[in-house]
Amino acid sequence: MNKLILSGAAIVIFFAIVALFAPLLSPYDPGEIDIENILTGPSPEHLLGTDSLGRDLFSRMVYGTRISLLVGLIAVGISALIGVILGSLAGYYGRWVDTLIMRFVDVMLCFPAFFLILAVIALLEPSIINIMIIIGVTSWMGVARLIRAEILSLKERDFIYAEKAIGASDLRIISRHLIPNAMGPVLVSVTLGVAAAILVESSLSFLGIGVQPPTPSWGNILSEGKSVMGAAWWMLFFPGLAIFITVLGYNLLGEGIRENILKT
Amino acid sequence: MELLKVKNLKKIFPKHKVAAVDGVDISISKGEIYGLVGESGCGKSTIARAILRLIEVQEGSVLYKEQDLLKMPYRKMRAFRKSLQMIFQDPHTSLDPRVKIGEIIEEVFIIHDNLSQQERRNKTLETLEMVGLGEAYLGRLPSELSGGERQRVGIARALATDPEFIICDEPVSSLDISVQAQILNLLMDLQKRKNLTYLFISHDLGVVGSICDRVSVMRKGRFVETAPCEEIFASPKHEYTKTLLNASRLHFR
Amino acid sequence: MLKIEGLRVKYGADEVVRGVDLAVKKGECVGLVGESGCGKTTVGLSAARLIDARKGKIVSGKILFEGRDILEFDAEGLRKLRGRRISYVFQEPFSSLNPVFTVHEQLKEALREKGKAQEAISEILKSVGLEKISGKKNIYPHELSGGMQQRVMIAMAIASRPDLVILDEPTTALDVSVQNQILELIAELKEKMNLSILFISHDLRIVFSMADRINVMYAGRIVESGPKKDIVSQPRHPYTKGLIGSIPSLKNRKKRFEAIEGKTPLFSDLPKGCKFYPRCKFRIEKCEDEEPAIENISGDHFARCVRAKELV
Numbered sequence: 001m002n003k004l005i006l007s008g009a010a011i012v013i014f015f016a017i018v019a020l021f022a023p024l025l026s027p028y029d030p031g032e033i034d035i036e037n038i039l040t041g042p043s044p045e046h047l048l049g050t051d052s053l054g055r056d057l058f059s060r061m062v063y064g065t066r067i068s069l070l071v072g073l074i075a076v077g078i079s080a081l082i083g084v085i086l087g088s089l090a091g092y093y094g095r096w097v098d099t100l101i102m103r104f105v106d107v108m109l110c111f112p113a114f115f116l117i118l119a120v121i122a123l124l125e126p127s128i129i130n131i132m133i134i135i136g137v138t139s140w141m142g143v144a145r146l147i148r149a150e151i152l153s154l155k156e157r158d159f160i161y162a163e164k165a166i167g168a169s170d171l172r173i174i175s176r177h178l179i180p181n182a183m184g185p186v187l188v189s190v191t192l193g194v195a196a197a198i199l200v201e202s203s204l205s206f207l208g209i210g211v212q213p214p215t216p217s218w219g220n221i222l223s224e225g226k227s228v229m230g231a232a233w234w235m236l237f238f239p240g241l242a243i244f245i246t247v248l249g250y251n252l253l254g255e256g257i258r259e260n261i262l263k264t
Numbered sequence: 265m266e267l268l269k270v271k272n273l274k275k276i277f278p279k280h281k282v283a284a285v286d287g288v289d290i291s292i293s294k295g296e297i298y299g300l301v302g303e304s305g306c307g308k309s310t311i312a313r314a315i316l317r318l319i320e321v322q323e324g325s326v327l328y329k330e331q332d333l334l335k336m337p338y339r340k341m342r343a344f345r346k347s348l349q350m351i352f353q354d355p356h357t358s359l360d361p362r363v364k365i366g367e368i369i370e371e372v373f374i375i376h377d378n379l380s381q382q383e384r385r386n387k388t389l390e391t392l393e394m395v396g397l398g399e400a401y402l403g404r405l406p407s408e409l410s411g412g413e414r415q416r417v418g419i420a421r422a423l424a425t426d427p428e429f430i431i432c433d434e435p436v437s438s439l440d441i442s443v444q445a446q447i448l449n450l451l452m453d454l455q456k457r458k459n460l461t462y463l464f465i466s467h468d469l470g471v472v473g474s475i476c477d478r479v480s481v482m483r484k485g486r487f488v489e490t491a492p493c494e495e496i497f498a499s500p501k502h503e504y505t506k507t508l509l510n511a512s513r514l515h516f517r
Numbered sequence: 518m519l520k521i522e523g524l525r526v527k528y529g530a531d532e533v534v535r536g537v538d539l540a541v542k543k544g545e546c547v548g549l550v551g552e553s554g555c556g557k558t559t560v561g562l563s564a565a566r567l568i569d570a571r572k573g574k575i576v577s578g579k580i581l582f583e584g585r586d587i588l589e590f591d592a593e594g595l596r597k598l599r600g601r602r603i604s605y606v607f608q609e610p611f612s613s614l615n616p617v618f619t620v621h622e623q624l625k626e627a628l629r630e631k632g633k634a635q636e637a638i639s640e641i642l643k644s645v646g647l648e649k650i651s652g653k654k655n656i657y658p659h660e661l662s663g664g665m666q667q668r669v670m671i672a673m674a675i676a677s678r679p680d681l682v683i684l685d686e687p688t689t690a691l692d693v694s695v696q697n698q699i700l701e702l703i704a705e706l707k708e709k710m711n712l713s714i715l716f717i718s719h720d721l722r723i724v725f726s727m728a729d730r731i732n733v734m735y736a737g738r739i740v741e742s743g744p745k746k747d748i749v750s751q752p753r754h755p756y757t758k759g760l761i762g763s764i765p766s767l768k769n770r771k772k773r774f775e776a777i778e779g780k781t782p783l784f785s786d787l788p789k790g791c792k793f794y795p796r797c798k799f800r801i802e803k804c805e806d807e808e809p810a811i812e813n814i815s816g817d818h819f820a821r822c823v824r825a826k827e828l829v
Contacts, residue, residue, distance in 0.1 A: 157358075158357045159357060162359075167342045176363075441764065442763045449774055467693055
């Protein structure tokens with residue numbers, strides 16, 4: 001284990017604990033409005049200050065962690081699932097299956113993903129679930145390519161021929177032998193993907209078409225913050241910092257896995 | 265009785281254009297050890313894979329008990345796979361690195377037989393014991409085994425379906441000489457005990473000569489000479505056979 | 518020419534060479550044979566001081582080249598020694614050649630005298646049977662077959678007109694028919710240049726055909742050494758007997774081999790007494806506790822076995 005993995009994992013675990021124990025950690029209800037304490041700076045009562053409705057920023061940040069991580073993880077889960085299935089089909093069967101799937105990948109990559117998301121959100125309503133699905137279905141192409149490349153080389157290995165020789169079905173060969181052996185690079189990609197998904201969610205929420213208030217997410221707290229930028233620096237600083245550190249954490253972890261675990 | 269008959273087998277890999285296997289005929293009787301000798305790239309492994317339909321060929325037929333394996337529908341072929349098995353050259357790449365030894369063998373019973381978990385475990389152990397490996401190996405990963413032990417696992421996997429015919433594709437060429445002798449002994453013992461039929465592929469004419477009944481010498485996709493082993497060694501006809509014979513140093517003493 | 522005395526080499530905590538004595542006389546080909554992981558390559562690398570210092574360390578012993586201990590040489594002395602007096606040929610010709618330089622450029626590097634390089638290179642290429650490319654300057658390693666690459670490696674090894682060549686499994690990566698040509702080339706060059714050769718291989722058959730003297734190595738030590746004819750016709754150590762019994766032969770067609778049972782012990786878990794004891798057919802009680810010393814059998818024939826004299 002090296003420093004990359006350790007520091008990345010520490011950050012990731014820290015935020016995971018925050019998300020998991022949000023109700024215990026937050027001193028106030030994140031939706032509780034307190035007209036008498038609007039936009040107060042950090043103080044012993046309100047560790048990170050309050051927002052323009054007097055809600056406790058610390059509590060909102062803690063609950064926001066939940067939303068942001070949930071969106072990131074589920075979106076990446078969806079993209080990994082699609083990517084692994086399509087990538088392994090393309091790699092294993094080759095020929096027209098491969099051509100079809102890989103051209104589809106090319107087409108998906110032609111669209112600037114962010115604008116695609118914007119367009120879809122404009123049509124659907126921007127609920128948390130829709131956001132997760134949309135980020136997922138627009139970000140699986142990298143995983144598909146990785147899996148396909150791994151499987152192309154794995155399927156020529158003798159142990160796969162041996163599986164065919166003992167009469168194993170394609171489904172068994174793909175799911176029990178090919179995918180588990182191809183998961184290494186995917187793990188890296190997925191870890192990095194969480195960081196990217198959190199950024200996309202924050203950007204969407206910042207633009208007001210992501211997670212909708214009053215549900216707090218780092219992005220929409222940031223979005224509220226921009227209108228009071230001059231009066232309340234904490235409204236921009238803390239959510240920005242949280243996004244920055246989390247993204248950094250997942251990236252460190254991903255790079256760490258790539259450099260250490262996969263090489264051995 | 266003729267168990268396996270290969271007729272005019274042809275395989276051209278699209279990338280290379282030259283035929284890797286160019287019209288090969290083999291006929292193997294029940295209980296025979298048939299040797300196939302040639303150097304790397306001569307097409308001998310391609311024949312092995314083509315017989316078991318692990319790769320597709322352009323031309324030819326593979327008759328097993330008078331049924332053409334190459335024209336058989338997929339489902340029927342899966343049932344036939346039980347009686348035709350293969351042992352691979354490199355025990356490092358022929359075992360899934362993530363699967364434990366016990367599970368590698370057990371998988372065969374999951375695929376082919378409808379057994380209870382306990383019955384499967386018993387049969388797995390029984391199969392491993394046939395190749396000289398005991399219970400201690402069940403939970404180990406391939407990377408924890410020596411080359412010889414892994415090759416024993418490969419043999420056990422092939423035996424698990426209780427086959428009649430086994431293709432041994434260079435089963436000893438990546439092993440040390442003392443391990444090679446152990447594995448050859450094991451293969452000979454099993455052949456006698458179960459009246460197995462082998463197609464034994466090797467680049468080493470010495471190895472083939474010491475265990476096979478008949479042998480074909482292969483070069484660039486074709487057979488240059490086929491004869492009973494004694495004959496090949498006593499009076500090789502083809503120049504290439506003589507070269508291989510010379511290289512195998514059978515008369516080092 | 519070369520005399521190794523009491524060589525001990527450690528890789529991490531494992532001592533993989535546990536006291537090896539070995540000598541190569543002028544113009545002699547000495548075989549060092551053993552199975553993978555017995556330490557034979559480490560001995561070869563040590564003899565040219567090529568052990569990777571990050572991984573392995575020569576703990577003790579002497580490596581005398583023409584009477585001088587090369588373990589005491591400084592970097593400059595070593596460079597001269599390796600460039601001019603000792604050459605090393607590795608198993609894998611392709612990975613030993615630099616893919617971005619032409620064969621000519623690499624041979625030029627290896628030459629001792631740089632004057633008249635062009636003629637010298639053509640001459641050397643001819644001597645290793647590469648007339649075809651001796652006139653061509655722009656041939657890269659990947660354009661050659663494995664056999665030709667190994668010929669280039671041998672050309673590089675003899676380009677400096679060395680006295681000692683260490684050949685580490687020089688034909689293992691090659692096809693059988695090419696193997697013979699390379700071995701014939703080595704034998705021919707040895708005669709012509711009066712080379713001393715340390716020939717390392719796992720293949721007894723090849724060592725038998727090449728070497729004048731043979732050393733059999735097991736678990737980091739020489740267990741038997743002697744002139745070829747003694748080893749072939751009267752092996753005394755049970756391991757040597759087992760190795761010879763493992764070689765395919767036509768006399769025993771369709772019969773079981775007299776194989777060695779069990780497997781090679783790990784260096785981290787060696788038996789206490791004779792290292793071959795657990796696998797030995799001829800073991801007696803005494804073997805379990807004490808590793809025997811190497812003993813003279815007759816003339817120049819030695820074996821490390823307490824029963825060596827009775828096992829004929």
